[in-house]
Amino acid sequence: MEPLLDVYKIKIDYKTERGLVRAVDEVSFSIRSPQNLALVGESGCGKTTVAKGILHLLADNASISGGRITFQGQRIDNMRERDFDRLRWCQISVISQSAMNALNPVYTVGDQIVEAIQAHERMGKREAHSRVRELFQWVGLPPERVRAYPHEFSGGMKQRVIIAMSLALRPSLIIADEPTTALDVIMQDQILEKIVNIQRQSVSSMLMISHDISVVTEVCQHIVVMYAGKVLESCSIEEFYEHPCHPYSMGLQMAFPTLEGEAKRLISIPGFPPNLLEEISGCLFRDRCPFQRPICEQIAPPDVEVSPGHIAKCHFAHQADGFRLLSAREETWEANVA
Amino acid sequence: MNVLRFFSRRLFHSIFVFLALLTFIFFIFRLMPGDPTALFISPEMAADAIQEIQKTFGLDRPLYIQYFLYVINVCRGNFGISYYFFEPASRVVFEHLWNTLVLTITAMCLSYLVGVLVGTLLAWKRGTLFELGGMVSVLILRSAPVFWVGLIFLYIFAFKLHIFPGGSMAETGEFYGGFLEMVLSWEFLHHLVLPLVSMMCYFSGLPVLLTRSSILEVIKEDYVEMARAKGIGARRVMFRHVTRTAILPVVTAFATAIAYAFEGSVLIEVVFSWPGIGRLMVMSMLGNDYPVAQFAFMILAAMMILMNLLADFLYAYLDPRVVVQ
Amino acid sequence: MEGNKNAVIQTALALWATLRLMFRHPLAKAGLAILIVFTVMAVFAPLIAPYHHDEIISDSSGRWLSYQKPAAKFWLGTTDMGRGIFSQIVYGARTAFMIGLLAALMVMVIGTVVGLVSGYFGGWIDQIIMRFVDFVYGIPFLPFAMVLVTVLGGSRWNVIIAISVLLWRETCRVVRSQVLSLKERPFVEVARSAGAGDLRIIFVHLAPNIYPISLLYGVFAVGWAILTEAGLSFLGFGDPNSCSWGKMLQMAYLSQALSQGVWWWIFPPGIAIVLIVMSTYFISQGIEEVVNPKLRNW
Numbered sequence: 001m002e003p004l005l006d007v008y009k010i011k012i013d014y015k016t017e018r019g020l021v022r023a024v025d026e027v028s029f030s031i032r033s034p035q036n037l038a039l040v041g042e043s044g045c046g047k048t049t050v051a052k053g054i055l056h057l058l059a060d061n062a063s064i065s066g067g068r069i070t071f072q073g074q075r076i077d078n079m080r081e082r083d084f085d086r087l088r089w090c091q092i093s094v095i096s097q098s099a100m101n102a103l104n105p106v107y108t109v110g111d112q113i114v115e116a117i118q119a120h121e122r123m124g125k126r127e128a129h130s131r132v133r134e135l136f137q138w139v140g141l142p143p144e145r146v147r148a149y150p151h152e153f154s155g156g157m158k159q160r161v162i163i164a165m166s167l168a169l170r171p172s173l174i175i176a177d178e179p180t181t182a183l184d185v186i187m188q189d190q191i192l193e194k195i196v197n198i199q200r201q202s203v204s205s206m207l208m209i210s211h212d213i214s215v216v217t218e219v220c221q222h223i224v225v226m227y228a229g230k231v232l233e234s235c236s237i238e239e240f241y242e243h244p245c246h247p248y249s250m251g252l253q254m255a256f257p258t259l260e261g262e263a264k265r266l267i268s269i270p271g272f273p274p275n276l277l278e279e280i281s282g283c284l285f286r287d288r289c290p291f292q293r294p295i296c297e298q299i300a301p302p303d304v305e306v307s308p309g310h311i312a313k314c315h316f317a318h319q320a321d322g323f324r325l326l327s328a329r330e331e332t333w334e335a336n337v338a
Numbered sequence: 339m340n341v342l343r344f345f346s347r348r349l350f351h352s353i354f355v356f357l358a359l360l361t362f363i364f365f366i367f368r369l370m371p372g373d374p375t376a377l378f379i380s381p382e383m384a385a386d387a388i389q390e391i392q393k394t395f396g397l398d399r400p401l402y403i404q405y406f407l408y409v410i411n412v413c414r415g416n417f418g419i420s421y422y423f424f425e426p427a428s429r430v431v432f433e434h435l436w437n438t439l440v441l442t443i444t445a446m447c448l449s450y451l452v453g454v455l456v457g458t459l460l461a462w463k464r465g466t467l468f469e470l471g472g473m474v475s476v477l478i479l480r481s482a483p484v485f486w487v488g489l490i491f492l493y494i495f496a497f498k499l500h501i502f503p504g505g506s507m508a509e510t511g512e513f514y515g516g517f518l519e520m521v522l523s524w525e526f527l528h529h530l531v532l533p534l535v536s537m538m539c540y541f542s543g544l545p546v547l548l549t550r551s552s553i554l555e556v557i558k559e560d561y562v563e564m565a566r567a568k569g570i571g572a573r574r575v576m577f578r579h580v581t582r583t584a585i586l587p588v589v590t591a592f593a594t595a596i597a598y599a600f601e602g603s604v605l606i607e608v609v610f611s612w613p614g615i616g617r618l619m620v621m622s623m624l625g626n627d628y629p630v631a632q633f634a635f636m637i638l639a640a641m642m643i644l645m646n647l648l649a650d651f652l653y654a655y656l657d658p659r660v661v662v663q
Numbered sequence: 664m665e666g667n668k669n670a671v672i673q674t675a676l677a678l679w680a681t682l683r684l685m686f687r688h689p690l691a692k693a694g695l696a697i698l699i700v701f702t703v704m705a706v707f708a709p710l711i712a713p714y715h716h717d718e719i720i721s722d723s724s725g726r727w728l729s730y731q732k733p734a735a736k737f738w739l740g741t742t743d744m745g746r747g748i749f750s751q752i753v754y755g756a757r758t759a760f761m762i763g764l765l766a767a768l769m770v771m772v773i774g775t776v777v778g779l780v781s782g783y784f785g786g787w788i789d790q791i792i793m794r795f796v797d798f799v800y801g802i803p804f805l806p807f808a809m810v811l812v813t814v815l816g817g818s819r820w821n822v823i824i825a826i827s828v829l830l831w832r833e834t835c836r837v838v839r840s841q842v843l844s845l846k847e848r849p850f851v852e853v854a855r856s857a858g859a860g861d862l863r864i865i866f867v868h869l870a871p872n873i874y875p876i877s878l879l880y881g882v883f884a885v886g887w888a889i890l891t892e893a894g895l896s897f898l899g900f901g902d903p904n905s906c907s908w909g910k911m912l913q914m915a916y917l918s919q920a921l922s923q924g925v926w927w928w929i930f931p932p933g934i935a936i937v938l939i940v941m942s943t944y945f946i947s948q949g950i951e952e953v954v955n956p957k958l959r960n961w
Contacts, residue, residue, distance in 0.1 A: 057563055081572065088569025096567075101560035104579055115578075119570040351797070358798045369814045474690075477948075481886065481940035483893045486912060486933035493921050493929055504922070601805040605894050609916070620898050623809055635810065638803040646800060 002073055003030035004205050005054070005173055010077070011066035012046070012053050021276045023049045025229040026067065031222075033172065036199070036206040038216035038237075040252070041226035042273055047209045048097070050226075051175050053077070054207075055094060056084050072172070090120040090169040095176040099159040103150035110146035113165045120169055135164040139194055156187040163194065170202055177209045192218055214256045217241075225249050228273050228284040235310035245304075245312035245320040247289045250327035267333050283314070290332045291316065291323055344654060352647045359639045364408050367632050391418065412636070418629030422622070427629035431615060431637055437507060438607065438614030441530065442599045445537035450592050452538065453545025454585070460546065461553035472546075480543035485605035488536040492609065495532060502532045505611040533610040541599060545588055552584040559583075586653065593649030597642040677871055684952075691949025697942035701935075705756040712750035716906040719745045733927050740927035742911075743918045748928060751911055752935050758907040759889050759939055762823055766888035769827035771881035774834025779873065781835070782842030783865055793839075799832045805894060812900040819902045822895060826888050834880040838873055845872055879950045886943040893936055908932035 012024035024046045031037045039047045052058045054069055054076070069077040071092065076084060096102045103112060113135070114128040123131070133143040139160040150158060159179065166174050179195070180188040196219055199206060210216050216223065216237075223240045225233040225248060233246040244250050251269040271288035274280050283289070286296040295315055304317035316323070326332045392398060394411065411417065417427040460472045496504040507520075507529050520526050556562065557580055565579045566572075604616030611617070615634050622631040685691055704711060714720060720728045720741060727745035731737050739748035781792040808825040815821040845851065846869075854868050895901050896909030897916070911932040915921075920928045 055567055057567060085569040085571055088567060090569070094564070094567045096560065096564060098560050102564040104561040104565070104583070106583060115570060116568040119568060119574075351794075355794075355798050355801050359801050362798075362802070366810060366814065370810075371814070371816075477944045478937060478941055481890075481937045481944060483890050483897075483909070483912075483933065483936055485894060485897055486936065489912065489916065489921065489929055490933065493924075493926065497921050497924065598804070601803050604805050605897065608898060619806055620809070623813060624899060631810075635803065635806050638806055639801050642803055643801045646797075 004033045006030040006070040009067035012049050013065045015061040018277055023229050027231050029224045029234055031205050033205050034203055036220040038220035038223045039209045040213050045226045046229040047226050051177055051209055089116050091171050092173045093166040093171040095162055095166045095179045097178040099162045105150055108147050108149055109161050113168055117168050139164045156183055173205050175207045213252055233312045239310050245306045245317045246314050247291050248285050267330050348650050352643050356643050363636055417633040420630045421627045427633045430630055431633045434613055434615045434618045438603055442603045445534050446596050446599050449538045449541040450545045453542040454549045457546040457549025460550045476543045476546050479539050484540040484602050485609050487539050488606050488609040491532050491536050503529050507613055533606050533612055537606055548588050548591055552587050556580050556584040590649045590653045593645050593652055597645035600638055600641055685949040688949035690945040694942040694945025697938055701756050701939050704753050705760045708753050708757055712753040714747040714750040716751045716754040739931050751906055752931055754906040755908040758905050762892045763885040763889040766823045766826045767881050767884035770830045770834055770884040771877055774831035775838050775877045778835040778838025779842055782839040796832055804829050808895055809900045817902050819905050822892055826891050830884055841876055879947055882943050882947045886940040889940055908936050
């Protein structure tokens, strides 16, 4: 069965005053319905850029300079705007990061959702509005609020509106960009639960983008770890937790708390992501990697298939077991403070 | 009913400001050089007329009584007799007011229409030489005194090329039948062109700049990106989401600009001898026709307040968030 | 006290950095160049202008050399009374600068102070001041200036007063809204909890964020003041003794220069006004990019 979304060696460049920046470098992953894929990484690693690339929402100074993106067998990265518009929302919808500002303040929320519906389906206003009320119930919002303006909602409620809107046309793919980042922990939990429930009911896949791996664990079956525009590791969620093969993945796990297992101190990976304007040879992660060897500076690491469906971009992917034991200890990371 | 409360509050506020202005006008005109009674009485008047006026305005009574009578007379629309026209000042002023309104409102509507279109165009062509050229041109136009532009147009098109008349609203000796007939006659339009275009040159500048910067700001908003993501089509995104919000400041500027336009029309009316309230005010100030000057001033002030009020209402209608405050 | 001195030095440095940033913009550079030309004209007027602005030029037999077209002898020709137009333009620069700069300064000071006080203290102080500002907004600008000049008499100072007395309202409104949005920012709270008094917060913490926009409107005010003065003089409400470009246009208009085709009297004063006001707008573009970095493009 062909994948729903296939991203193949996508390269995205930004034109800046100081030169060309490769924000996304040969990123590949695919999503098979009905599974969900998580795209994780630190801020600025390029994950949002990938999403924008898929959605034709890149800024004026950004462009796709290589690779291809296929959706339901069709190539979409070079599709004409008019044709892509037809796919938008009814096949691919978005839950954006900043729900605060994603709604136009001068229109009611109901009108904005109806607008999306009527752009793709022949439906009268009344029918569209009743669909909106139904959606509101799905996400746990009072149906009367359909006539309200965005500024009359709280942050959590606005996020639910956005989620409701994204489901309006039962799309095959939902791209959720940091859907819970702006919310407090309790809200986060509620929203995630809603998302999981709704997903079970509708047959859609989700591409979830987050910097918080504990959030995506609940929802996604596959995970792609990005760093400085490259994919460092790509595997199933179980593999990620049980057999991570890239030092960065191991570090990420140390940095986020889990409810199970013994209580341990959180370790953050010291250092900062590299400046993409500068030429860096070899592995981009090496400065922050506790297992750095001379080869890491000389040769860029290849994509190593550790097991079917599990790829890690590291010279020592096959020796990951040893690294894993070491990475569980705080001293390993703290000793690496350059 | 937030909305109703908002409107009534604004209305009362404006009335209050207007009353303050009335008082202000009362006192400031008293400071004119010469005898305060000269505000209402000209030595050329007949004796009984002088008596009448003295009584109505209480010119021999103490100041606070004069003020009280003043307010009453304003309510009645009684502002004394014009020295120059020998008619009630109110009638003189209102006759001239219509001429100003025709010129000013037409000029502002056209200016803003053209301005919004050009501003949108400049925003589309962001970063090109076209935009730079457009901006510089607009700045140059805004730097030119509106009356000088009028002089230039007069010189070129009226006196050198003889395409348009050299001023005033009609040929000398001609009169128009009624207001509607006047407005729809070719001759009137012929006379209207030069003063209209002169005003437009200056007043189009602001909407161009405002529209452009407003669009550039709004287009970066997250909800515009969301609108694009919904696949509703580029044109719809532009008109329903970008322009709708971007035009807010322009619309409010329009309402207040009409108020300022009245003042600008003072200069244009003088250059083109257009019989409007602005020119009337200048002539009456220079000719010491104080009843008319006072009333003209008052009407202009009332216009400003009215326009500011309308601007507030318009803004509240267009942006629901305002009413909540 | 050490902190206060530090703050002053910081503000001065910030000001200098802002100025340098301002003039990076190509338009701002052009505006500055034009302004410098006019400044030289104004300062060295007696040296540059071949004649005094009132001087009637006559030929050997004592006849007035009126209506001379521009030639080598008279760069911009003469008026109906035989006065040198080029000389008048040069001297006119003095009036333009004097009125423009002084009025703009008053506007900036009054507007900023009122806006700061109103915005910062809020409450009933703000209410009263804003009512007053609404009242000021209801006064028609040009007619009021006309009335004021009539009441006070026609002199340059009265013209400046007439202009400033109303023009500050724009600056005030803008400064106030800026203060209102800044007031809620964390750094103000931090300063307050550290024990800073109101005056200190206003002058040390808020002022550096306010002065760019204050300066912007001050620069605008120069242009507006010059345009208003031109209008007032044209209508006959200026200073009868001074030489201003507006007055030149009034004289031209009154002596039927239009119908007589005396273009060399009509064009130059207007062009001079356009250039000098334009230069202020150009400079303001430079400031605007400091105030609003989003606009930076070229």
